[in-house]
Amino acid sequence: MAVPSRGPSGPPLRILVYSDNPRIREQVRLALGKRIHPELPELTYLDVATGPMVVRHMDAGGIDLAILDGEATPVGGMGIAKQLKDELADCPPVLVLTGRPDDAWLARWSRAEAAVPHPIDPIRLGDAVAALLRTAA
Incomplete structure (x- = not known):
């Protein structure tokens, strides 16, 4: 059985976006759009x-990237990232949205591959997501 191509015309990439705040989830979707990189x-x-x-x-399964809000309550994205990395044998890349730039060390502790601080900057988020997805492909 042939493996589907992950090039520009391959099957869509599935991004899990976690936050207890629906506005944060919407900001992530709007920042990234439907096509992040050609x-x-x-x-x-x-x-x-x-x-x-x-x-x-x-x-x-079936998730290509998880974006987790480190400021979510009652369960923060950094704790979830650590749990996923500890428990899933083939965990996809994880990006954590941190409360401030200085919290990047906590994201590294959680074993997330990337961290982007709030407020969400579409360019910074897009660059981080594209790098993770291209590396994973």
Whole structure:
């Protein structure tokens, strides 16, 4: 069986976006849009509002990148990132949205591959996501 191509015309990449705040999830989707880079396929999004649902969807597979809000409550994205990296044998890349730039060390502790601070800067987020997706491909 042939493996589908991940080039520009391949199947869409699935991005899990976690935050308890629907405005943060919307900001992420709007910042990234449908196509982040000409070499990558279109993006589709799975919005998740609770920590247990993040774990459930990640366990099920089919996610190419997880973007987790480190400021979410009651379960923060950094704790979830650490749990996913500890428990999933083939965990996709994780990007954590931190409360401030100085919190990048916490994102590294959580084993996230990237961190972008709030407020969401579309260029900074887009560059980080494109780099993670191109590396994963």
